[in-house]
Amino acid sequence: MTIGVWILGDQLSATQAALQSCDRANTAVILIESLAHVRVRPYHRQKLVLVWSAMRHFAEELRAAHWQVTYVPAADDFVPVLDEWIRSHHLTELRVMQPADRPFARFIQTLQLPCSVTIIPNNQFLWSDSEFRQWASHRKRLLLEDFYREGRKRFGVLMQDGQPIGGVWNLDKENRKPPKQGLHPPQPLWIEPDAITQAVMEQVRQLDMPLYGNLEPFRWAVTRQQALQLLTDFINHRLPTFGPYEDAMVTGQDTLWHSLLSPYLNLGLLHPLEVIQAIEQAFTDRNLPLNSVEGCIRQVLGWREYMRGLYAYVDDDYPQRNWFNHHHPLPDFFWTGDTEMNCLRQVLDQVQRTGYAHHIQRLMILSNFALIAGISPQALENWFHAAFIDAYDWVMQPNVIGMGQFADGGILASKPYAASANYINTMSDYCKGCVYSPKARTGSNACPFNIFYWDFLIRHRAALTSQGRMSMILKNIDRFTLDEIVTIRQQAADWHHRLSTVQSIKSMLSDSAKTL
Ligand code: FAD
Ligand code: SF4
Numbered sequence: 001m002t003i004g005v006w007i008l009g010d011q012l013s014a015t016q017a018a019l020q021s022c023d024r025a026n027t028a029v030i031l032i033e034s035l036a037h038v039r040v041r042p043y044h045r046q047k048l049v050l051v052w053s054a055m056r057h058f059a060e061e062l063r064a065a066h067w068q069v070t071y072v073p074a075a076d077d078f079v080p081v082l083d084e085w086i087r088s089h090h091l092t093e094l095r096v097m098q099p100a101d102r103p104f105a106r107f108i109q110t111l112q113l114p115c116s117v118t119i120i121p122n123n124q125f126l127w128s129d130s131e132f133r134q135w136a137s138h139r140k141r142l143l144l145e146d147f148y149r150e151g152r153k154r155f156g157v158l159m160q161d162g163q164p165i166g167g168v169w170n171l172d173k174e175n176r177k178p179p180k181q182g183l184h185p186p187q188p189l190w191i192e193p194d195a196i197t198q199a200v201m202e203q204v205r206q207l208d209m210p211l212y213g214n215l216e217p218f219r220w221a222v223t224r225q226q227a228l229q230l231l232t233d234f235i236n237h238r239l240p241t242f243g244p245y246e247d248a249m250v251t252g253q254d255t256l257w258h259s260l261l262s263p264y265l266n267l268g269l270l271h272p273l274e275v276i277q278a279i280e281q282a283f284t285d286r287n288l289p290l291n292s293v294e295g296c297i298r299q300v301l302g303w304r305e306y307m308r309g310l311y312a313y314v315d316d317d318y319p320q321r322n323w324f325n326h327h328h329p330l331p332d333f334f335w336t337g338d339t340e341m342n343c344l345r346q347v348l349d350q351v352q353r354t355g356y357a358h359h360i361q362r363l364m365i366l367s368n369f370a371l372i373a374g375i376s377p378q379a380l381e382n383w384f385h386a387a388f389i390d391a392y393d394w395v396m397q398p399n400v401i402g403m404g405q406f407a408d409g410g411i412l413a414s415k416p417y418a419a420s421a422n423y424i425n426t427m428s429d430y431c432k433g434c435v436y437s438p439k440a441r442t443g444s445n446a447c448p449f450n451i452f453y454w455d456f457l458i459r460h461r462a463a464l465t466s467q468g469r470m471s472m473i474l475k476n477i478d479r480f481t482l483d484e485i486v487t488i489r490q491q492a493a494d495w496h497h498r499l500s501t502v503q504s505i506k507s508m509l510s511d512s513a514k515t516l
Pocket of ligand 1: 257258259260261262263265266296299300303304305307357358359360362363367384388390391392395396399400403404
């Protein structure tokens with residue numbers, strides 16, 4: 001036996017390219033369950049359970065399919081483990097599918113191992129890095145809409161005689177309904193933990209290192225079969241109404257009509273093309289509303305592929321970009337959920353309980369607050385990475401640094417996703433249960449989203465003027481009196497003072513608790 005395949009924790013597919021390139025009778029396979037990354041930053045407890053349980057289940061499935069599999073937990077540096085396995089199996093070549101994350105791809109290239117290493121192109125995305133580069137290289141602006149249309153044509157999705165089905169590419173306008181009356185979405189199917197998952201949960205419970213979020217209830221799928229079950233459940237029960245309330249946020253409704261498929265797509269348990277084709281098939285068979293079907297396909301074929309392509313395309317300094325020069329520290333309440341701002345409290349509580357929030361909660365509550373309050377994009381990205389069940393470098397960088405914080409200066413988004421309480425009050429019921437007034441811009445009960453929003457526009461007015469789509473909004477500032485501007489700026493400064501005082505009191509208390 002001379003060839004070995006090293007399967008990474010987010011490459012859990014029997015059709016992944018490195019496995020596919022080998023003959024199972026003469027190939028050794030290794031999966032390494034590493035603790036090293038948990039030492040670098042805290043993770044959501046359910047994310048650790050999800051990844052490790054899915055890896056253990058996948059190893060079992062490969063064994064059942066007659067692959068020769070070694071599964072090793074590595075408490076510290078995993079390189080000696082890999083080295084030893086290569087020597088003991090007398091391997092002459094190690095094959096690894098190209099990691100989706102750039103830092104890890106670079107790290108693999110620096111490894112000194114006792115055999116040659118072959119990187120096999122990643123087949124878990126629809127667009128390869130070079131195909132995206134080719135699409136992007138002759139364009140002035142890398143617009144999602146153009147990329148998405150190209151994808152529809154290239155993969156023949158929702159197309160008829162070269163034209164989009166229904167005659168239009170985009171039905172977003174039908175998909176922004178506010179939750180005026182109570183919404184009653186069907187509850188998603190959840191999976192109860194089996195013996196393997198329970199063993200991993202016990203291991204995570206015993207870990208003596210800083211972690212985030214609740215361990216239980218853990219109800220995520222951990223095998224491909226379970227993920228397919230959840231895909232079918234989504235298509236049967238939530239896809240028909242996915243569109244209209246895609247942007248709505250409702251207290252106590254964590255998932256609404258969203259698919260909850262990102263963890264499985266990102267682990268390799270589901271392939272994006274099979275998800276898209278299953279949705280399209282349901283459209284054909286059951287005559288589902290086009291706005292829901294197109295809205296969902298746009299997320300997977302458009303946004304997801306665009307984010308991955310862009311991540312691979314941008315310069316190495318992308319993660320460090322900070323176009324607005326924002327440097328405030330991340331408020332402590334992002335970790336504790338302890339804030340009187342009801343929208344933030346609801347969403348942060350949900351993330352702690354589940355590791356999940358849907359797109360608009362991530363973009364227009366969590367990220368929006370950080371943007372208008374001038375928080376460091378890198379501190380925010382670090383928190384997102386720690387807090388979410390589906391977080392990986394490739395998807396986090398463009399979503400947080402690019403889309404959420406506009407820290408790339410507009411490579412990705414055509415204007416910053418900044419909003420006042422008006423948006424949140426329209427698209428959610430959060431403001432009804434809040435101590436602050438969404439209507440007030442100044443005064444003791446004024447919503448901090450209003451104060452920070454106007455302060456953000458005032459502070460960055462010069463820079464934002466160059467962003468064409470901002471000019472209408474900036475004109476509002478011209479109508480403010482000087483007194484109003486001074487008050488807004490003062491209130492924003494007071495809020496920053498309040499946030500940093502809470503932070504320093506908390507760290508003082510925890511320091512004194514440590515010394516007791
Ligand atoms: P649905 O609303 O049902 O959408 C279907 C699928 O489309 C998702 O499962 C996902 O695979 C894909 N998708 C939709 N939008 C995006 C997008 N912008 N980028 C990539 N894929 C997309 N997504 C992650 O997978 N991991 C992350 O760590 C992550 N962090 C985010 C951070 C911020 C600040 C923002 C604004 C977005 C982030 N997203 C991330 C994108 C998106 O919010 C999630 O993919 C989505 O909410 C997952 O829930 P769902 O499966 O129910 O999605
Ligand atoms: Fe959030 Fe402001 Fe509404 Fe309160 S009033 S829920 S802080 S937007």
